[in-house]
């Protein structure tokens with residue numbers, strides 16, 4: 001069965017092969033590239049303006065909503081009022097529209113929804129969550145409110161807590177895990193990278209294709225399979241030192257140096273290793289790409305550019 005699907009963030013949810021070009025509407029507030037416009041439907045919609053999203057949803061007979069727009073952890077700390085507006089008020093709009101129009105709704109959460117009091121290695125689905133960033137607080141809010149809308153109004157809310165997502169074709173959006181993307185660009189440009197996290201900072205990470213597959217899998221899982229509405233998903237965990245060693249297999253002269261900044265404090269409060277056994281058991285989550293696979297894919301893509 002086909003779904004009309006609205007993904008309100010232009011970049012990372014490429015599911016047109018699966019659901020059909022005319023059934024996927026991408027929306028954002030940024031000016032789209034020519035390439036993006038050629039790929040299918042793109043519409044401007046600001047999630048702060050509920051009427052704009054409502055119009056899009058009605059006019060396109062949307063029945064699945066993939067709500068991705070958010071301010072990430074590091075950039076959120078630089079503009080807390082905007083993060084509160086986008087991540088909290090924007091999410092309220094989306095939840096309300098999903099309720100009104102009976103849409104199936106996906107909103108991602110993050111490793112950042114945990115905090116210094118959470119167990120860090122491994123971090124299970126259910127444990128204390130006291131994040132210390134506005135990003136993390138907004139995502140715990142999303143998890144709880146989404147589940148409330150499910151139990152109270154029957155909204156088919158589905159949520160995955162993602163690790164740092166690594167992709168080659170988009171610029172990082174202001175996260176604490178950005179180093180693991182920037183490092184590849186600098187490796188190709190100058191064979192060196194100055195990292196803002198300590199070399200032993202272990203964080204969960206995931207290749208973009210696994211991320212997209214996890215969204216498709218949870219959206220297609222039957223309600224009976226889902227024993228909870230928010231799941232951790234994991235693929236790998238590594239440190240900047242370990243990533244450097246994996247990069248040096250391709251570029252033996254690559255050098256890393258360190259200049260630690262405020263993002264270290266955020267990373268130190270986050271999970272090191274994610275426990276995703278519930279996702280694996282309940283709806284057969286099974287990531288494909290490990291650290292070497294990720295490095296190989298990044299270089300293959302970037303060297304083609």
Ligand SMILES: NC(=O)c1ccc[n+]([C@@H]2O[C@H](COP(=O)([O-])OP(=O)(O)OC[C@H]3O[C@@H](n4cnc5c(N)ncnc54)[C@H](O)[C@@H]3O)[C@@H](O)[C@H]2O)c1
Pocket residue numbers: 008009010011012027028029030045046047048067068069070071072086108109110111161162163164165166171172173174175177
């Ligand atoms: N990238 C990661 O490592 C990661 C990890 C865990 C969870 N997530 C979640 O995945 C989602 C997408 O993350 P991302 O990395 O693509 O973020 P990003 O910062 O790269 O993209 C966010 C997008 O939201 C858009 N946006 C901003 N304000 C908007 C508005 N008012 N209306 C509509 N769109 C607006 C931006 O233009 C941008 O394209 C977020 O919810 C994030 O929390 C991402």
Ligand SMILES: C[C@@H](O)[C@H](N)C(=O)O
Pocket residue numbers: 072073074109110111112135162163164165174175176177178
């Ligand atoms: C982990 C994730 O949510 C995002 N990449 C961030 O660092 O903020």
